[in-house]
Amino acid sequence: MSRAQISALVFGVGGFGALVAATASNEWKVTTRASSVITATWVYQGLWMNCAGNALGSFHCRPHFTIFKVEGYIQACRGLMIAAVSLGFFGSIFALFGMKCTKVGGSDKAKAKIACLAGIVFILSGLCSMTGCSLYANKITTEFFDPHYVEQKMGYTYNGATSVMSSRTKYHGGEGDFKITNPSKQFDKNAYV
Numbered sequence: 001m002s003r004a005q006i007s008a009l010v011f012g013v014g015g016f017g018a019l020v021a022a023t024a025s026n027e028w029k030v031t032t033r034a035s036s037v038i039t040a041t042w043v044y045q046g047l048w049m050n051c052a053g054n055a056l057g058s059f060h061c062r063p064h065f066t067i068f069k070v071e072g073y074i075q076a077c078r079g080l081m082i083a084a085v086s087l088g089f090f091g092s093i094f095a096l097f098g099m100k101c102t103k104v105g106g107s108d109k110a111k112a113k114i115a116c117l118a119g120i121v122f123i124l125s126g127l128c129s130m131t132g133c134s135l136y137a138n139k140i141t142t143e144f145f146d147p148h149y150v151e152q153k154m155g156y157t158y159n160g161a162t163s164v165m166s167s168r169t170k171y172h173g174g175e176g177d178f179k180i181t182n183p184s185k186q187f188d189k190n191a192y193v
Contacts, residue, residue: 005099005115012095012122016088019129023081026051026061029140047078073139080132087125094118 026046034040040055053059064070070078097104098115143149 002099002101005101009092009095009099012088012118013092015122015126016085016092019081019084019088019125022129022133023047023085028077028136047074047081073135077132077136080128080135084125084128084132087121087128091118091121091125094121 024046026044026049028047029045031043031045032040034055042053044051044053049061049063051059051061064074067075094114095118096102098111098113098118100108100111
């Protein structure tokens with residue numbers, strides 16, 4: 001029984017680590033455009049910052065400084081992922097105290113209740129993270145397949161060293177390193193068909 005509990009704790013803590021890594025990642029949405037190997041550009045968007053890079057090695061990240069300019073679905077995903085991380089942390093602590101091989105937690109009956117509580121908390125953590133990821137993925141796919149989504153045809157010029165980006169995503173704010181340019185003629189309504 002002890003091996004099963006130890007393996008369950010290892011899987012639970014591993015899932016918690018993967019959840020923290022996914023929450024902190026900037027690669028929730030990756031947009032790429034390459035007309036040649038030299039002019040390839042990438043835009044990485046995450047819950048906390050947006051990054052842009054090109055094939056020449058230039059890479060620039062810009063965090064979301066305020067929550068007021070961030071779209072509602074990103075704020076909802078942030079909240080759900082933070083809730084999932086918090087629940088995963090407490091689930092790991094409860095699972096550690098609920099194991100039979102530890103001396104903390106009281107009698108075997110109390111440890112069984114703590115282990116059951118840890119399982120419920122891990123399930124809630126998984127539901128929160130699954131809901132947040134599904135919400136973000138749904139928004140990306142609906143924008144991708146919506147022919148009337150105007151912002152996907154906008155171009156953005158980066159003021160950094162020799163990179164010009166054209167992105168299918170919408171960047172909020174016009175100040176700083178990004179300037180809005182006119183969309184080129186190649187992005188008409190049938191460009192992605």
